[in-house]
């Protein structure tokens with residue numbers, strides 16, 4: 001075979017590979033792009049709330065978050081679990097919330113869905129033992145502390161906590177849960 005024919009063959013071979021490569025990329029790209037999170041879906045999985053609307057401590061505000069209620073509340077300054085009878089001194093949620101309270105101007109958010117069978121707990125400011133504030137789940141009598149730790153009844157774990165941060169006066173929660 002002449003050198004001219006050989007080099008033409010090489011050229012055609014390489015050109016075919018290049019076209020094939022482009023074809024493969026354009027076939028794969030839409031599939032990969034469809035795996036990226038949709039902007040609208042992402043926006044709906046984040047809750048934003050202006051904390052200046054919280055005029056009173058211990059007044060519950062509920063906002064939508066992933067088609068569930070998100071409970072947002074301002075806690076009293078220098079609050080400690082002992083003020084609630086020490087029921088949850090070593091609690092799971094409290095350990096997460098303690099550093100967040102200072103960073104978020106004493107405002108925190110928990111997912112308002114009972115971890116037993118998914119009912120929506122009710123905020124009772126004086127509903128606990130000795131008038132302590134609690135979340136009470138009316139379905140089977142589950143009781144949670146104000147920061148969402150389960151202290152009585154069938155709930156197996158505390159209320160879930162979305163990742164959250166304060167940007168200016170806006171509390172941004174989601175899109176993931178930190179526990």
Ligand code: FES
Nearest residue numbers: 114116117137142
């Ligand atoms: S669903 Fe809340 S205690 Fe059962």
